[in-house]
Amino acid sequence: MSEILDLLRYSFVQRALIAGSLISICASILGVILVLKHYSLIGHGLSEIGFASLSIAAALKISAIYITAPAVIVAAFIIMFVSERFKTAGDIAIAVASSAALALGVIISSLSGSASNMSSYLFGSVLALSESDLIFAVILAVIIILAFVIFYNRLFLISYNEDYARSLGINITYYQALISILTAFIIVTGMRIMGTLLISGVIILPAVSAKNLASGFQSLVIYSAIISFIAFIAGLTLSFALNIPAGAAVILANTIILILVKVFIK
Amino acid sequence: MTERLNLSNALIKYGDKTLLNDVSLKANSGEMIFITGINGAGKSTLIKAMAGLIALSSGEININGRISYVPQVEEADRDFPAKVIEIVLTGTQRPGKIFYSRHDKQLAIRSMRELKISDLSKRKINTLSGGQLKRVFIARALCGEPDILLLDEPCAGLDSESHDILFTLLRKKISEGCLILMVTHDDSDFEYIPEARVITLSGGRII
Numbered sequence: 354m355s356e357i358l359d360l361l362r363y364s365f366v367q368r369a370l371i372a373g374s375l376i377s378i379c380a381s382i383l384g385v386i387l388v389l390k391h392y393s394l395i396g397h398g399l400s401e402i403g404f405a406s407l408s409i410a411a412a413l414k415i416s417a418i419y420i421t422a423p424a425v426i427v428a429a430f431i432i433m434f435v436s437e438r439f440k441t442a443g444d445i446a447i448a449v450a451s452s453a454a455l456a457l458g459v460i461i462s463s464l465s466g467s468a469s470n471m472s473s474y475l476f477g478s479v480l481a482l483s484e485s486d487l488i489f490a491v492i493l494a495v496i497i498i499l500a501f502v503i504f505y506n507r508l509f510l511i512s513y514n515e516d517y518a519r520s521l522g523i524n525i526t527y528y529q530a531l532i533s534i535l536t537a538f539i540i541v542t543g544m545r546i547m548g549t550l551l552i553s554g555v556i557i558l559p560a561v562s563a564k565n566l567a568s569g570f571q572s573l574v575i576y577s578a579i580i581s582f583i584a585f586i587a588g589l590t591l592s593f594a595l596n597i598p599a600g601a602a603v604i605l606a607n608t609i610i611l612i613l614v615k616v617f618i619k
Numbered sequence: 620m621t622e623r624l625n626l627s628n629a630l631i632k633y634g635d636k637t638l639l640n641d642v643s644l645k646a647n648s649g650e651m652i653f654i655t656g657i658n659g660a661g662k663s664t665l666i667k668a669m670a671g672l673i674a675l676s677s678g679e680i681n682i683n684g685r686i687s688y689v690p691q692v693e694e695a696d697r698d699f700p701a702k703v704i705e706i707v708l709t710g711t712q713r714p715g716k717i718f719y720s721r722h723d724k725q726l727a728i729r730s731m732r733e734l735k736i737s738d739l740s741k742r743k744i745n746t747l748s749g750g751q752l753k754r755v756f757i758a759r760a761l762c763g764e765p766d767i768l769l770l771d772e773p774c775a776g777l778d779s780e781s782h783d784i785l786f787t788l789l790r791k792k793i794s795e796g797c798l799i800l801m802v803t804h805d806d807s808d809f810e811y812i813p814e815a816r817v818i819t820l821s822g823g824r825i826i
Contacts (some may be wrong), residue, residue, distance in 0.1 A: 390698060507717055510709045514695040520670040520688040521763070522714045568743060569702040 357593050369599070372490035373546050373585050377603070379497040380539045380552070381556035381559035381581030385574050386587055388560040391591035395432055396553030398454075399540045402428040404549040405458035407474050412465035417549040421541050429533035457489045476549030477600035479589070486545060493542055497535050501574075504528065509570050558607035559584065562614045580610055620647040622683060623767050623798040624669065629678035630825075631664055638664045640823040641823040642678075645665035648766065648796040651789070651812045653803055656820035663691055665820065666771045669800065684766025684798070685713065689756050691771040691802070697745055703755050704740040706730055710759035723762075733788055734779075738820040757785065761792070768792060770801040774808065784809040 360366045387395055406424035410417040428450065435446045473481065480492075501508065510518050511528050518525050538557075543552040559575070559581035567573035588603030595602075631639040639661045646652055654662050667673045668680065671689040684742040688711060703726060711723035712726045734754045744752065753776050760768060768789075774782055789799055790812065801808075809817060819826050 389696065391696075505715060506709070506712060506719060509701070509705065510712055513699050513701060513706070513709070514693065515688070516672055516694055517673055517688070517709070518712070520686060520769075521710075521712055522671065522686070523712065524714070565702045569700055569705055571705075573700045577623060 357590060361591060365480055365482070367426055367587065368482045368484070368487045369546075370586075372482050372487045373479050373589060373599070373603075374582055375490050375494035376531075376539065376543050377547055377555055377559075377581040377585040378578045379494050379544055380556045381563075381577040382497065382501055382574055383532070383536055383539055384556040384558075384560035384581075385563070385570075385577050386508060386512050387536065388564065388593055392433065392436060393561075394438075394444060394447045394553075395429065396540060396556040397535065398432060399425050399450035399537060399545060399547045400552045401451040401458070402454040403540055403544050404474060405454035405461070407544070408461040408465070409460040411525050412461050420542075425500065426534055429537045432529065433452060433529050433533050461588040463595065473548075474544055475549050476598050477544070477546050477551060479546045479592075479599040482546065486542075490542055490546075493538055495555045497539070500531060500535060504531065508532075512570075547603060548598075551600040551604050554604040554607060555581065555585075556612055558604070562607070565614045565618050581607070584610055620649060621796075622646075623648050623650075623677075624683070624800075625681040625738060626669070627679045628674045629665075629668060629680060631661075631668060631673060632676045633669050635739060637823050639675075642820075642823070642825055644818070644825070646798050646800070646816075648684075650792055650798050651815035652798075652800045653794050653802055653815050653817045654800060654820060655810055655817060660820040660822055661823040663771050664823070666752065666769050666800065666802055669767075670769050675719070681768065685767060686767045687760035687763040687765035688769040689753075689760045689773050691775070693752070699744065701744050702740065703736065703742050703744060703747070706744060706755055707740075707759045707762055710761070710763040710767065713763075726764065727758075728763040730758040733784075734758040735784060738805075750778055750781060752775055754781055754784075757788075757797070759789065765797060768797055768799045770799065772802050772804065774803065774805065795823065 387393060403421050403425045406421045407417050410420040432446055432450065456484045507528055511525055515525050540552055543555060547555050562580050563573050563576035566576050584606040585603050587606040589599055591606065592599040592602040622645065624644065626644040627643060629639055629642040642665060652664060654664050658703055664673060668675060670686060707727045707730065708719055708723060711719060711726060731740055734757055736751065736754050736758060739747065739751060745753065747755065753773065773785060793799060809815065
């Protein structure tokens with residue numbers, strides 16, 4: 354244990370701890386809305402679209418953020434729009450888009466010779482975060498938490514019943530766009546930390562666990578954030594102790610919490 | 620009296636089906652209108668069009684005032700982790716207003732008291748019976764201080780005591796100038812407010 358605590362002296366560990374905690378907490382807060390609106394698969398679909406756009410960026414040798422962020426935002430908006438308009442077609446749209454995007458990403462990275470670099474995006478590399486990654490994570494966390502606090506009542510209403518919100522004259526498209534954009538940014542940032550294949554778990558699992566504990570929407574958001582933070586710290590500690598990938602360890606910790614909650618709470 | 624609703628030549632088509640056909644209706648503040656008809660006559664479609672949930676294929680609808688709507692069936696997740704007070708408060712939301720004021724909270728408390736559900740305020744909605752939930756939705760609609768109240772079969776699932784409470788409240792709202800349009804299948808509802816207009820729909824038309 355003291356060896357693990359010693360690691361905190363290293364700046365790369367501090368960066369991993371701060372950026373990872375913030376992204377985990379923000380992902381879990383957004384996850385509450387996605388789970389309640391039955392959009393749980395969106396994170397998975399978007400992260401694979403993110404992977405495809407990363408492959409394109411790597412092949413073109415340009416900074417990933419310029420391609421990934423717009424691609425994932427547009428995809429998030431299209432998926433949410435399709436899900437909303439054509440209820441059952443939403444699942445199909447996500448399944449088709451995510452499989453096609455993953456295949457496209459693998460082919461492009463293979464043809465461009467960047468396949469080895471892409472593995473860090475597939476499984477994450479929390480210990481390789483740069484100073485700018487940390488700054489981006491902090492700014493994103495501030496934006497997400499502020500947006501959630503300011504629009505809390507509206508997000509509650511829209512998560513509960515969009516039709517009722519419409520009958521009150523509220524334009525829900527603005528809020529769908531807000532949710533899409535924030536989700537897209539969390540995925541783009543989280544892919545670097547947790548990996549393309551695992552970020553959707555960080556978004557969804559804490560909210561699913563918290564749903565078993567919460568008595569209301571507010572407590573659901575708080576429990577989800579706390580569970581996500583605990584799972585991230587536990588996962589990171591586990592990854593140091595057992596020398597396993599951090600992203601996978603965080604998801605494992607989240608899964609264990611979910612199982613414990615299911616077994617002991619209900 | 621203020622004109623609150625003016626619907627002229629409203630037509631709603633869904634594919635080949637005509638759900639609402641050339642419906643015109645004017646209504647003023649302080650009026651009560653019962654909308655009746657057999658299943659599939661277009662009653663809920665008419666109410667949803669007034670609530671802004673279904674667009675007209677042609678015709679015009681002019682609404683003057685704030686609307687509150689109680690749906691026939693709430694299209695929401697029954698397991699949504701929300702307390703009664705959280706749901707009731709949403710009735711005070713409107714465009715451009717994102718925080719609840721002290722007044723909003725007082726309105727929510729008052730409408731829960733009027734519907735006799737104050738003791739349920741901290742309960743999760745998935746622990747309520749169908750009738751209790753219906754009263755929660757009516758309380759939500761009333762706490763929005765509506766000028767126009769749209770009720771789609773609000774009495775379904777209500778026991779006789781709740782039924783009486785509802786009509787006492789509706790009479791009070793009418794006297795305060797609220798326009799109320801209520802879909803019902805039960806002709807005995809007309810006796811509670813004898814001065815109300817009754818509109819019968821058949822095949823999407825007013826007959």
